[in-house]
Amino acid sequence: MNYQEDQLTKAFEQLVQERRSVRVYDQEEPFDHDAVQRSLEKAVLSPNSSNMQLWEFYRIKDNTLKDKIGQYCMRQKAATTARELVVVVVRPDLWKKRQQANVTQMEKVTAHLDAKARKRAMSYYTSLIPKLYGKNDKLGISSFVKRIIASWIGWKKPMVREVGRSDVRVTVHKSAALASMTFMYAMKAEGYDTCPMEGFDSKRVKKVLGLPSAAEICMIIGCGKGAEGGVYSERFRIDNEEVIFTK
Known part of the structure; x- marks a missing residue:
């Protein structure tokens, strides 16, 4: 030191x-x-x-x-x-605004990548984030469905389980x-x-x-x-x- x-x-x-x-x-x-x-x-x-x-x-x-x-x-x-x-x-209600800000930033930092690599990097914010933060109805039905999907995927490989509205x-x-x-x-x-x-x-x-x-x-x-x-x-x-x- x-x-x-x-x-x-x-x-x-x-x-x-x-x-x-x-x-x-x-x-x-x-x-x-x-x-x-x-x-x-x-x-x-x-x-x-x-x-x-x-x-x-x-x-x-x-x-x-x-x-x-x-x-x-x-x-x-x-x-x-x-x-x-x-x-x-x-x-949490501002997720779309924050998502777009991150997408704009990601477009800058991935500009040097080829199309395939850029699409893969961008998909985190364009695909995964909307699935996690969006469609969380008050009755909890969508949260239940997302947890079922996460559990099903988790049978075959490591998977994040905390995907519902409360999560x-x-x-x-x-x-x-x-x-x-x-x-x-x-x-x-x-x-x-x-x-x-x-x-x-x-x-x-x-x-x-x-x-x-x-x-x-x-x-x-x-x-x-x-x-x-x-x-x-x-x-x-x-x-x-x-x-x-x-x-």
């Missing part, structure tokens, strides 16, 4: 160790709202399924709106004392969660604290933000400079031996 790699390792170790879910924020400390923007711009560089980027991030800076959403977060102090809130939203929902939330973690590490690198929250009235938050019915809130993140007592206890984790396995 060279000097630069050693410094990066130490810096990341410090971020991981110092990042905590801070539930009370200092109201007197100066807060750089631009740090939130910079951190979100890093968050969108996070890995995500098929590069579909079916996420949105809503910055809540207005005090009146922030107070209202704080109430919808069950009055958690991590929300009511936050200097800014970030609402992480997934948008796609899990996929987009996982991608948004990856971006959320990147955001929280970036905020820590900026010198600020965060707290991801799942306890909120999603229906009311969606309404106040004017989100469509197909949108879902992944989490709401409180941001600020931690106040004294903002970390409620020492960090507790199950022993590594109980969760890390080598085969």
